[in-house]
Amino acid sequence: MAYEFDGKKYEKASAHQKEWGAKLIAELALKGNERVLDLGCGDGTNTALIAKLLPNGGVVGIDASTGMINVARPKEQPNLRFILMDINAMEFKDEFDVIFSNATLHWVKYHQHLLKNIFMALKKGGLLRFNFAADGNCQHFFKVIRKAIKLKEFADYFKDFIWPWYMPSVEEYKDLTANSKLQDVKVWGENADRYFPDTRALIGWVDQPSLVPFLACIAGEDKAAFRKYVVEEMIPATKQDDGRYFETFRRINLFARK
Numbered sequence: 001m002a003y004e005f006d007g008k009k010y011e012k013a014s015a016h017q018k019e020w021g022a023k024l025i026a027e028l029a030l031k032g033n034e035r036v037l038d039l040g041c042g043d044g045t046n047t048a049l050i051a052k053l054l055p056n057g058g059v060v061g062i063d064a065s066t067g068m069i070n071v072a073r074p075k076e077q078p079n080l081r082f083i084l085m086d087i088n089a090m091e092f093k094d095e096f097d098v099i100f101s102n103a104t105l106h107w108v109k110y111h112q113h114l115l116k117n118i119f120m121a122l123k124k125g126g127l128l129r130f131n132f133a134a135d136g137n138c139q140h141f142f143k144v145i146r147k148a149i150k151l152k153e154f155a156d157y158f159k160d161f162i163w164p165w166y167m168p169s170v171e172e173y174k175d176l177t178a179n180s181k182l183q184d185v186k187v188w189g190e191n192a193d194r195y196f197p198d199t200r201a202l203i204g205w206v207d208q209p210s211l212v213p214f215l216a217c218i219a220g221e222d223k224a225a226f227r228k229y230v231v232e233e234m235i236p237a238t239k240q241d242d243g244r245y246f247e248t249f250r251r252i253n254l255f256a257r258k
Contacts, residue, residue, distance in 0.1 A: 002064035002213070005209055009207060010208040014042065014208075018045055020131065023065060025049055033054070034059065034097040035123060036096060039071055040087060040105065041082060054222040058079040059190075060078065060083060062080070062085040064085065069083075087143065090107065091117070091120075094122070095121055096121055097122075098127045106132040106137070110166075120184075123258070127255075131253045134167055144237060145214060153222070154226055158215045167250075179224065186254070188252075193250075194247055196246075199245065201245070203231055
């Protein structure tokens with residue numbers, strides 16, 4: 001299922017995602033003539049950073065959220081294009097030298113299908129580099145949200161709820177990628193735990209993107225009540241002695257070639 005995000009709010013609340021993305025982009029060591037695909041481009045900030053490194057190439061960013069693409073499109077340049085597209089529905093063939101994704105693919109549930117589509121989209125010898133959330137991610141938020149969806153005033157909304165994320169262990173993902181056609185596969189974990197400087201930053205992250213799949217299930221005034229409960233639980237759950245707010249961010253990294 002594709003969720004709809006507020007691209008403007010995400011743009012303001014995604015400092016750590018942009019930080020991780022900039023680090024990944026630097027690792028790509030682009031020559032400047034590559035054709036690159038950014039899976040789950042969000043507001044387009046990191047995609048635009050890639051475009052600056054491709055004076056003789058180009059980058060395409062895809063995202064399933066209209067709200068994200070609407071914020072990304074003003075950043076378009078001759079070598080930078082954004083397409084509203086679900087990652088699960090992509091059908092590119094031998095088009096890209098590099099496929100990049102940052103902090104997105106935990107929203108994609110079936111990675112065997114994903115890796116098959118990535119293999120098809122890459123040119124021979126093409127490079128794949130991405131990271132996404134791993135087992136152990138967002139421990140405080142998940143504890144609070146699992147409690148919230150069981151409360152009697154909200155439980156009926158979540159009777160048929162399907163957990164929206166795929167966050168495997170490193171070993172699980174190594175096993176999955178071992179069965180793909182990709183070559184030179186390297187999978188490793190990373191601890192990217194984060195301190196939010198104040199409540200505003202914490203709540204911004206809770207709102208976009210974390211609460212989105214849950215609020216989509218709730219009707220009317222109960223949306224505001226649900227959000228209020230989660231925010232009020234998250235503040236003491238994550239507050240540190242120095243006034244900052246701590247959340248666990250655990251990542252899986254993948255490097256591979258076709």
